[in-house]
Amino acid sequence: MVNFDGELYSDEVVLFDGNNRAFRYGDALFETIRVVNSKIFFWEPHYLRLMASMRILRMEIPMTFTMEYLKEEIERTLNANDLDQTAARVRITVFRNGNGLYTPDSNEVSWLIDCKALDSGFYQIAEKDHEVELFKDHYLVAGLLGTVKSTNRIINTLAGVFAQENGYQNCLLLNHDKQVTEAINGNLFVVKGNTIKTPPLTDGCINGIMRKQLIDIIGKTDEFELSESSVSPFELQKADELFITNVISGITPVTRYRKKQYGNSVASKLLGRLNAVVRLT
Incomplete structure (x- = not known):
């Protein structure tokens, strides 16, 4: 079952035509959300990012789009799919109505x-290989639109095809300044000594919910120093x-x-702290 504008429909029902x-x-x-036993992880940051993204795209926000209303609709959709007492991946997609051309x-x-x-x-550390390569066929555009999770993910799609064709598990995407910006499916963190670096939003990476959680966790420790600064491809082979x-x-070690x-000792340590945050929220 899917929830379309507050009405539940079978997956087999055709909801859109070619003018969508x-x-x-x-x-x-869109927003992709993790839910466990009807507990929505990081719901407030998700909701605030959704509202901010709609404003950036100049979409009209419905008066009904309150945090409480959307939370209830997520829960109703989970119940309809018998996923209210297990772990689930929820996606909210918002699209502009109407006709017109561009x-x-x-x-x-x-x-x-x-x-x-x-x-x-x-969250768990996956005990399997995760080899990456740079994707250099096309570049992300740095700027405000780069931070929005729009459905226009063609560079991510092409990078995924490239990774599949060449036996990699992921690719790292570059911006026009040839700086490493993010991975196909998430934000990148680079560990060197006690410094953990992640590209700034101004480089064009997604304003990730988990990115923000990790930045907060790292900022509260005396063990590590966080740096939001550009990542050069040359730094990758020097990283720990x-x-x-x-x-x-959650966290996927490369x-x-x-x-x-690479090892994963820092990633494993941060994952433990992340799960502690999840239990408390």
Whole structure:
């Protein structure tokens, strides 16, 4: 079952036609959320990012779009799919209505909530290879739009195809200044000694919810120093660890980049602190 504008429909029901602006122009955005036993992880940051992104895209925010209303609709969708007592991945997609060509004839929106089961409740370090390579065919554009989770993810898609064709588990994306910006599916953190660096939002990376959580966790420790600064490709092979963050997987350590192999001791330590934060929220 999916939730379309507050009504529940079977997955088999056709809800959109060829004029849908998300299909025609990528005129949409989304939030991917982790839920365990109906507990929504980091719901307030997700909601605030959704509202900010809609404003950036000049979408008209419905009066009903309160934090409480959307939370209730997420819970209703989970219940309808028998996922209220397990771990689940929830996606909220918001798209602009109306016709028009590039210029829409309306800024009103519709929305869709769908969900799928996840294997585990709390975050875990995956004990498997995660080799990455730079994706240099196309570049991300640094700026405010780069921070928005729009449905226009063609560079991420092409990087995923490149990774699949060449036997990598992920790719690192570059901006036009040839700085490493993020991975296909999350933000990048680079560990060197006791310094943990992550690219700034001004370099064009997604304003990740898990990125913010890790920045807060690292900032509260005396053990590590956080640096939000540009990452050069030359730094990757000098790093002690690389890891990728998103709200579904939590922290994914990179095991190899070219000839360099990495450990995961810092990532594992931070994951423990992340799970402690999740239990308290």
